[in-house]
Amino acid sequence: MKKQFVIIILITLLFSCNSKNRLKVDVSNIPSDVNITRFEKVFYNSKPSDLPKIKKEFRILFPHDIDSIWVKKMQDKDEQELFAETMRVYPNLKEVKLQLDDLFKHVKYYYPKFEDPKIITLISDVDFNQKVVYADSLLFISLDVFLGKDSKIYKDYPLYLKENFTKKQLIVSTAKELVKPIVFPVKDRTFISKMIQEGKKMYALDAFLPNFDDASKMGYTEKKLQWSQMNEDMIWSYFVEKELLYSTDSSLAKRFLSDAPFSKFYLDIDNESPGNIATWLGWQIVRSYMKHNNKVSLTELMKTDNDIVYKKSKYKPKR
Numbered sequence: 001m002k003k004q005f006v007i008i009i010l011i012t013l014l015f016s017c018n019s020k021n022r023l024k025v026d027v028s029n030i031p032s033d034v035n036i037t038r039f040e041k042v043f044y045n046s047k048p049s050d051l052p053k054i055k056k057e058f059r060i061l062f063p064h065d066i067d068s069i070w071v072k073k074m075q076d077k078d079e080q081e082l083f084a085e086t087m088r089v090y091p092n093l094k095e096v097k098l099q100l101d102d103l104f105k106h107v108k109y110y111y112p113k114f115e116d117p118k119i120i121t122l123i124s125d126v127d128f129n130q131k132v133v134y135a136d137s138l139l140f141i142s143l144d145v146f147l148g149k150d151s152k153i154y155k156d157y158p159l160y161l162k163e164n165f166t167k168k169q170l171i172v173s174t175a176k177e178l179v180k181p182i183v184f185p186v187k188d189r190t191f192i193s194k195m196i197q198e199g200k201k202m203y204a205l206d207a208f209l210p211n212f213d214d215a216s217k218m219g220y221t222e223k224k225l226q227w228s229q230m231n232e233d234m235i236w237s238y239f240v241e242k243e244l245l246y247s248t249d250s251s252l253a254k255r256f257l258s259d260a261p262f263s264k265f266y267l268d269i270d271n272e273s274p275g276n277i278a279t280w281l282g283w284q285i286v287r288s289y290m291k292h293n294n295k296v297s298l299t300e301l302m303k304t305d306n307d308i309v310y311k312k313s314k315y316k317p318k319r
Contacts, residue, residue: 022294023206023207023210024210025106025109025210027102027105027106027108027109030105030108030109032101032104032105032108032116033116034097034100034101034104034116034119035116035118035119036093036096036097036100036119036120036121037118037119037120037121038093038121039058039061039120039121039122040083040086040121040122040123040143041087042054042057042058043074043122044074044079044080044083044123046074048067048071048074048075051067051070051071051074055070058120060138061120061122079123079125082123082125082126082144082153083123085144085147085151085152085153086123086143086144086147089143089146089147089148089151089167090121090143093121095167096167096170096171099171100119100171100174102211103171103174103175103178103208103209104116106207106208106209106210107178107208110207110208110297110298110299111182111299114178115137117134117136117137117138117139118137118138118139119139119140119141120138120139120140120141121140121141121142121143122140122141122142122143123142123143123144124142124144124145125144126142126144126145126153126154126157126165127142127145128145128161128165130142131145131146131173132170132173132174132176132177133177134174134177134178134180134181139174139177141170141174143170145165146165146166146167146169146170146173147165148165148166148167149162149163149164149165149166151165158261159261160259160260160261160275161259163219163221164219168212168216169216169219171209171212172205172209172212172216172217172219175205175208175209176201176205178208179201179204179205179208180201182204182299182302183197183200183201183204183302184302184303186305186306188305188306188307189248189250190245190246190247190248191239191244191245191246191247191248191249191252191253191256191278192245192246192306192307192310193306193307193310194252194253194257194278194282195257195278195279195281195282195285196282196285196286196306196307196309196310197282197306198257198278198279198282198283199279199281199282199283199284199285199286199287199309200282200286200301200302200306200309202217202218202279202280202282202283202286203283203286203287203290203298203301204298204302205217206287207298218274218276218279218280218283219259219276220274220280224274225274227272227273227274228274228277228280228281229318231269231273232281232284232317232318233317233318233319234269235277235281235317236281236317237317238265239278239281252278256276256277256278256279257276257278257279258275258276259275259276260275260276261275262274262275263275263276263277263278284315284317285309285310285313285315286301286309286313288313288314288315288316289301289309289310289312289313289314289315292312292313292314293312
């Protein structure tokens with residue numbers, strides 16, 4: 001009996017390792033050409049007389065032709081302070097370039113038709129809602145949203161936001177933008193479908209960023225991640241007992257699928273819980289599906305109906 005027990009344990013460990021290792025792929029021979037243009041350096045180091053030339057070169061960044069507004073922006077004291085802080089944190093982008101190179105190679109491994117976008121960095125007055133924008137062949141990255149959570153620039157921002165204003169999140173945020181086009185849109189508005197939809201995006205991050213930890217991919221601190229793991233069974237039981245899984249109540253997304261200081265169970269645990277908890281749980285369901293359906297590729301996962309993913313996941317929360 002003891003020998004059989006040891007064999008079962010070994011098989012379980014091997015299966016677990018194989019499940020994780022399937023995303024550890026060799027991308028060393030995949031070509032990548034990362035091209036970064038630092039618009040903020042061009043703009044804030046220029047004189048008003050240089051504006052016509054800059055506008056011609058970066059036409060897409062100038063939605064109107066009122067030069068006085070751009071000159072004022074160029075010479076604004078606060079803007080210059082933000083630029084100086086950005087240059088202090090990012091005197092060069094060597095590390096960012098290496099990380100983007102690795103990211104693009106992993107995207108190409110799964111989607112060979114993906115082409116390296118032209119990358120333009122800029123300053124957006126800390127517009128954290130559009131910190132990274134991916135549009136066709138262009139990728140815009142607002143460096144001033146990734147200066148480090150302790151930056152003086154963020155002193156008036158809530159903690160749950162500035163915790164993710166870091167260099168590491170620059171790559172995660174970029175990866176999340178690249179994930180958006182590969183996830184098939186769905187008409188199913190049930191809560192469980194929304195959870196699976198977000199879980200698919202997170203699983204794509206597993207594939208695109210295999211060397212990043214789960215906390216970083218979720219935008220959680222280690223403490224928040226540990227809380228999620230320790231309370232997984234409780235969270236799932238709450239959703240099931242409250243009959244939320246097939247609910248189409250739109251308020252559930254705001255309560256459990258949005259970036260926020262905490263999720264809203266309307267219980268004493270609220271202040272301990274991280275925001276966006278249903279995304280984390282949806283991620284665990286998708287991981288379980290891929291573990292039990294290990295012949296399904298990433299591209300096939302994205303096409304699979306969300307309800308099928310849920311029902312075939314054999315998901316059981318950890319107790």
